[in-house]
Amino acid sequence: MALSVQRPKGTQDALPSSIYKWHTVEQVVRDCAEQFGFREIRTPVFEETSLYIRSVGDTSDVVTKEMYTVSSKGDATFTLRPEGTAGVVRAMLENGVMNEGFPQKVYYIIPCFRHEKPQAGRLREFHQFGVEMFGTANPYADAEIIMLAKSVIDSCGLDGIALNINSIGCPECRKSYHAALKEYFYARRDELCPTCLERLEKNPMRILDCKSVVCSEIAKDAPVILDYLCSDCSEHFEKLKGILGDYGVEYKVNPRIVRGLDYYTRTVFEFISTDIGAQGTVCGGGRYDGLVRELGGQPTPALGFGLGLERLILTMEKQNKDFLVPKTCDIYFAPMGEKAAKKASLMTMELREDGYAAEFDIVGRGLKPQMRYADKIGAKFVCVLGDNELESGIVRIKNMRTGDQTEASLDAFKTAFVSLIINETFETEGLEDNLESLTEGLGLNNI
Template sequence: MANKITRPLGTEDVTPKQIYKWYTVERLARETAESFGFHEVRIPTFENTNLFLRSVGETTDVVQKEMYTVKAKETEFTLRPEGTAGTIRSMLQNGMLNDALPQKVYYILSCFRHERPQAGRLREFHQFGIEMAGSQGPTSDAEIIALAKTILDNAGLKNIALHINSIGCPTCRAEYHKALRAYFTPRKDELCDTCLTRLEKNPMRLLDCKSPICAEIGKDAPLILDYLCDDCKAHFEKLQEYLRAMDIDFMINPKIVRGLDYYTKTVFEFITTDIGAQGTVCGGGRYDGLIEQMGGKPTPAMGFAMGLERLILTMESQGCDFEQPKTCDLYIAPMDEAAVPKAMQLGQTLRVSGYQVEYDLMERGLKAQMKYANKIGAAFVMVLGENELNTGKAKLKNMQTGEQTEIALDETFEEKFDDIAVQFMFHDIVEDFEKECQL
């Protein structure tokens, strides 16, 4: 017997039994973003590799170790490892930055990174992200953070901590890089090979190294907050003022540097400990130099990305509510071949009105059809046989209460079914309300 083909390591299937959880978080994210004035953008799954080399940064782990890159004839393409670079490329290429500013977009997309799979971290993963281009003030930083927090709040999450930091501007970082090199150079023989390269090219990346040895060496490293210029310091202080004005709790974490080179000034993370280990549910910040770096005019910008797998894991661990999957409204059980055309006609009539209708496709007997109707959670069942076809009437059975209602199989069928279904839904709403009142 041949070996079964299985999905690649670091990927997951989303089955019909799980998809409703994805619908829940995607709807929450979309509706919240749109309430803040953001609009959806969709970009290609792969881009020219040079886009990520220029934007993400050649010293990052993403570029050095994690990108999936292929050559097609003379052109090199890379599956997107994140959403910001492609979105900014799209803004530039489609002239969006010539329109009214700020430009505010969101996306839901899959990303690809070759890293060690673990809970909430896959090689193919999904992100909800937002990007805002054109506004340089700390009001935008606060607005972006408020949007992310609103999504997490709407999802019902608890115990999510907001960590903020400022990593300054190129002027600040020039002095800070000198301080970091002075700190790490005496112990450079103990650093990993990757950090040895970073020491010269981008020493801030040393603070983000996952090696326990490098982390231990860096625990007492100088802090960027001690090197901020007056402008960056004022920006960061204003951000804190605005967050307090919106009653958003935060803690300053000077160790946050983010994993990508394009960040400047404000960086932030929403962190949870509810999925087995400390995990970032959402991370983002400001990247004022990225658009110019990619060939556009100097334009401030910022955004965040939220891992959907990790968000769902956190919601599951905290017992948050998900939308319930849509179930069958009516199952029509034809007793013989003669009843099948009528079952199909009635079913199609209700489907056009938005109802989910099924009928037998397996040539089952009536008893087996009833079992199937129970398994799929049909709200109503209607049996069609010779008697029903001759009289033009059938019994509609409420599978929850067992109550049966006679219904005509003529042009009034859709209207009559609609009335019965609405009464059924109203009964459920009242029942749920009474249960909540008792609680």
Template sequence: MALITKAPRGTHDILPGEIHKWQHVEQVISEVFSTFGYREIRLPTFEHTELFERGVGDTTDVVQKEMYTFEDKGGRSITLRPEGTSPVVRAVLENGLDKGALPLRTAYFLSCFRYEKPQAGRLREFHQFGIEMFGTATADADTEVILVADAVFKRFGIRNLTLTLNSIGCPTCRKEYHAALKAYFAGHVEELCETCRDRLERNPMRILDCKSPVCHEIAKGAPVILDYLCDECREHFDAVKRNLDALGIPYRVDPTIVRGLDYYSKTVFEFVSNEIGAQGTVCGGGRYDGLIPILGGDPLPGIGFGMGLERLLLTLEAAGYAFPSPEGPAVYIGNIGEPAGVCALELVTQLRQAGIAAEKDIVGRSLKAQMKYADKIGAKYTLILGDSELESRRAKLKDMATGESVEIDLDQIVTEMTNRR
């Protein structure tokens, strides 16, 4: 019989046979960000659309082309979150976290949604790890955020990444830069896509981030933001570079990094892999000191990054990373006959209550089929119960890896299995 439907294009089922990789990655990342003092925040999957129109920027591809937006039953415009920073800022302001101890360090794991062409490492529903820090405008804060990402990659032993940096300045120096961009692109206006013609007056920096091959080629000859930085932005950028130099962290200055989101300012950065195809950016972030006032809060500096978990997993697999093997139950208790089945139920219940993973037959399989099943699910030990085992209250515990067996007291099974952990 044919399936009535399949998963929507650009989505991916994370199956039981691969979830251990995700759990391992999330556990390692959590251990890293905790050492830097970041604490996890959990957010709604959807927000009011104006949050992203104001926060992300209505001249971006994300808002103009990629958001999943719908009207709810109350007539409100709702959007599945396309990124994590704006929702974190909304939560910080709504819950008064900006009035507490600063700097405020937050971290999150979440799914995001963007309508774009699915390809390796880029899905319409994708998963991110991110951090956001609020309350300090120093270059040391920029450095720390970069160090968190660097520490994650080092914990996984990933060496084939390039850290790229740029500064996109502040509103003061960008005013002059915008004028230079307008003058340059005005000479190519007939060649630009319709979207970029609109951007030319509203936000010409967005043209540098256009995915159109024609616009991308034209943008290669555009003025470079680093030539227009004000003294404050230049010194800030130089301080970030000095910190990284002092720590021996290699980087490359890339003036083409401009970010696809309007809220960024000053430092922007990416970690790029050359082993996962065209979508090689594994992590991207930067400073967004102007975002909180845009969303209704008092001025407060912010900086953070987002790390694509699908892309991180692709990078780990390309590097031959040794993920821990998924664990089966500590013991599978096979049984012959109804009394043995009741005893097996009692024993697995005792084991589970002690925090030890245990299974028994609940299908009605033959003993031979039970043992095949135990092998398939990766049980570490097996125990078979029949009439003689019930009478003596003793049974043979078999190590499935070595084939060795040892006789144990059924009344001491919890102690026995605890000692074998």
């Protein structure tokens, strides 16, 4: 019988069989962010709609086409967050974090929501790792943000990821650029899509970000922002390129990168892959020096990036990269009878307290079904407990990989088991050089 309820279009289920992939990338991004001195922040999954209109921009695709918005009592409207930066800025201002000194460096791992056509690498609910830095206009900060993104990509072992950078200037130098864009696109206005016709008057730079094939083709010959930068913005961009060169980072200057959100200024960048279908950007970000002031704070330079975790996982899968091996059951107790079940439960709980992954039969199955279950969950060892074992005080511990069995007394069971699990770990994972940390993690200090 078909299910009457299914997951919404454009969403995914992360099942136990594949959740280890999520654990891998989440651990990587946390480790990298904290290595660079960033601290985690968590904000609500929905905000007042006005926050996104003011920050993301009323001409952006996100605001005009993609937001999930609901009405509350009265005239209030709330929107599921389509991106992370605006909510973080609001939280930093509302809670006075901006008054604690600079730079402020935060990161987050969050679900985001956009109503768009689902395709490879693009979902309606997606998960984003993001970082934000507040309080410095120094191009070394731009380079640090880029290097953090690169650190994540390198830590995942990804190949064929190209860094593209650009500068889209400041509000002052964009005035003349906007005028040049209007003149160029106005001459071809009859070919533009309806959305870009509206953008032509309000924000012609948004035309450069249009996904329409026709508009994209027209935009190829449009004026280039780098020709219109003021001296300060040009100097900032040249310094950034020099720093990246000092770091030995390969990059491409791509004047067509403008990003899809209106708050960006000066530096913008993307890490682009050819392995994830139509949407090749794995990570993108840049500066947004005017956003804090726009949302009610003091003028504060700021920058950051967002990285899609689904896209990161998809790229790793396509390139056959390794994920963390999911933790499996260290030992499974197969009891036969009520007394044995009680003993098995106590032994299981004791081993769990010492940090082992231990299980016992809680269904009341026969021995064969229990052995099949132990094999299914990947148990390293199995210990069968019955009346004979309880009476003699001697049990056998079976290595499920080799089939070898080891006798142990119930009184000295833990010591015997620890020895077996250490030997098994050495043989299967080659951890001979990590004996000290391994024994500590396995709870030998508690024996």
